[in-house]
Amino acid sequence: MKNCEYQQIDPQALPPATPNPPPPPRGPHGDRGEEPTAPRRKWQVFPGKNRFYCDGRIIVARQSGVLPLTLGLIIVTCGLFFIFDCPFLVKHLTSCIPVIGGLLFVFVVITLLQTSLTDPGILPRATPDEAADIEKQIDNTGNASYRPPPRTKEVLINQQVVKLKYCFTCKMFRPPRTSHCSLCDNCVERFDHHCPWVGNCVGKRNYRFFYTFIVSLSFLTAFIFGCVTTHLALRAQGGKGLMFALQESPGSAVELVVCFFSVWSILGLSGFHTYLVSSNLTTNEDIKGSWSGKSGEDVSNPYSHKNIFVNCCSVLCGPMPPSLIDRRGFLPADESVQTAAVDTELPTLATKSVP
Amino acid sequence: GRSFNASLLSSFNIGITGLCFKKVKTHSLQDLRQPAVSSKVFVQRDYNSGTISKFQTKFPSELESRLDKQQFEETIQTLNNLYAEAEKLGGKSYLEGCLACLTAYTIFLCMETHYEKVLKKISRYIKDQNEKIYAPRGLLLTDPIERGLRVVEITIFEDRSIGSGR
Numbered sequence: 001m002k003n004c005e006y007q008q009i010d011p012q013a014l015p016p017a018t019p020n021p022p023p024p025p026r027g028p029h030g031d032r033g034e035e036p037t038a039p040r041r042k043w044q045v046f047p048g049k050n051r052f053y054c055d056g057r058i059i060v061a062r063q064s065g066v067l068p069l070t071l072g073l074i075i076v077t078c079g080l081f082f083i084f085d086c087p088f089l090v091k092h093l094t095s096c097i098p099v100i101g102g103l104l105f106v107f108v109v110i111t112l113l114q115t116s117l118t119d120p121g122i123l124p125r126a127t128p129d130e131a132a133d134i135e136k137q138i139d140n141t142g143n144a145s146y147r148p149p150p151r152t153k154e155v156l157i158n159q160q161v162v163k164l165k166y167c168f169t170c171k172m173f174r175p176p177r178t179s180h181c182s183l184c185d186n187c188v189e190r191f192d193h194h195c196p197w198v199g200n201c202v203g204k205r206n207y208r209f210f211y212t213f214i215v216s217l218s219f220l221t222a223f224i225f226g227c228v229t230t231h232l233a234l235r236a237q238g239g240k241g242l243m244f245a246l247q248e249s250p251g252s253a254v255e256l257v258v259c260f261f262s263v264w265s266i267l268g269l270s271g272f273h274t275y276l277v278s279s280n281l282t283t284n285e286d287i288k289g290s291w292s293g294k295s296g297e298d299v300s301n302p303y304s305h306k307n308i309f310v311n312c313c314s315v316l317c318g319p320m321p322p323s324l325i326d327r328r329g330f331l332p333a334d335e336s337v338q339t340a341a342v343d344t345e346l347p348t349l350a351t352k353s354v355p
Numbered sequence: 356g357r358s359f360n361a362s363l364l365s366s367f368n369i370g371i372t373g374l375c376f377k378k379v380k381t382h383s384l385q386d387l388r389q390p391a392v393s394s395k396v397f398v399q400r401d402y403n404s405g406t407i408s409k410f411q412t413k414f415p416s417e418l419e420s421r422l423d424k425q426q427f428e429e430t431i432q433t434l435n436n437l438y439a440e441a442e443k444l445g446g447k448s449y450l451e452g453c454l455a456c457l458t459a460y461t462i463f464l465c466m467e468t469h470y471e472k473v474l475k476k477i478s479r480y481i482k483d484q485n486e487k488i489y490a491p492r493g494l495l496l497t498d499p500i501e502r503g504l505r506v507v508e509i510t511i512f513e514d515r516s517i518g519s520g521r
Contacts, residue, residue: 156403157403175406
């Protein structure tokens with residue numbers, strides 16, 4: 001019992017440390033506990049399929065998909081552009097070209113990294129108490145070992161009936177527009193899609209990064225394509241021919257191929273997402289046809305502000321929501337450490353207590 | 356017994372320190388970690404206005420013996436208003452968003468966003484409410500951000516001999 005007094009148990013109900021700003025104002029809380037082992041951070045016990053770097057500052061999906069390929073293609077193509085095309089174009093046209101190219105390249109890489117390494121809007125799983133409370137409300141049939149039938153709840157949003165589904169993994173009713181990504185094993189808010197090129201889900205928090213990335217990438221690809229074509233055309237002048245030009249500048253051939261095949265798909269993707277942004281839709285909703293009224297009923301998107309400009313602003317320039325998973329917060333002392341300490345006390349206490 | 360109750364009361368009034376003494380009676384592993392939690396009430400989200408952060412103001416029946424309906428509604432309504440302020444779409448948020456876009460969103464790495472500032476405000480408000488209203492009644496509000504903005508968790512502690520709590 002004496003050990004109890006010295007342990008400074010944090011009652012689970014009292015908040016351990018504020019989640020979001022990295023230096024918590026109630027800082028001493030996490031350090032104060034005289035735990036025998038170092039306090040663990042929440043990312044170390046995160047249940048989803050994610051990997052964390054820099055002590056929880058960076059989050060990526062378990063499978064990075066083709067992110068290295070995407071980065072590699074961008075860096076190699078731009079590298080070739082600066083080596084082979086820029087010197088010629090600077091001499092014959094203007095020195096603005098490498099400047100513009102450089103700015104676009106930096107913009108693209110930064111937004112790509114932000115899309116990949118940011119928490120897309122992962123919803124933390126329900127605590128056991130919450131899950132029990134929801135189970136009670138659903139009124140299931142006792143201790144069934146098989147999965148009960150799918151549970152849904154209906155809400156009315158702007159005169160539109162929206163069905164909320166129960167997530168068996170996260171043990172909660174998913175908020176509207178939230179979907180569970182099986183690759184990352186997380187529920188993500190305003191789930192758009194899981195992008196293999198970027199190696200992460202695209203959701204509420206990183207959609208604006210993703211959109212900026214594809215738009216700036218389409219500008220970059222189009223810009224490089226235009227510059228390379230101009231370069232080759234200038235070299236081939238005077239009857240020398242295209243083959244001669246390609247021999248002089250072999251890197252340009254590679255760039256030409258890469259840009260030609262990617263510019264159409266990326267421009268198409270940018271156009272598609274511009275349509276989604278202006279009507280405040282997600283890829284997920286568009287694919288499922290949630291608001292297109294296929295079944296003949298009068299359905300419309302309840303989240304749209306009915307104004308293209310307001311939709312764009314709210315999706316791209318709205319307030320930046322915080323990360324809900326608090327990767328760098330410390331685990332409450334009783335969860336990680338106390339169980340070990342208390343276990344050793346139990347045998348002695350059990351003799352005193354009367355069950 | 357008495358010293359235990361006094362320390363329990365003082366820990367509530369301070370509201371921050373986690374010092375907790377456990378008197379050994381018939382306790383399960385669960386109870387040894389917490390000061391006699393009787394039950395927890397979860398105030399769910401209200402999605403009728405869309406995906407904005409808003410909690411239901413319906414008064415839970417389990418709190419009827421401990422708290423005034425009006426006080427509860429006032430707390431929840433103030434929280435809803437604060438979240439609405441954080442998520443408001445207006446000139447200021449658009450400016451912040453556009454500026455962020457121009458800098459390739461790198462300013463998010465060094466600047467505290469408007470939303471984060473309001474979250475701190477909410478955290479202070481909840482602490483204040485706990486100290487003034489909820490702790491004297493043997494209740495505890497948990498900041499919704501620690502539950503992923505899904506619920507407002509209200510912990511009901513066993514009413515030992517603290518009095519009627521009103």
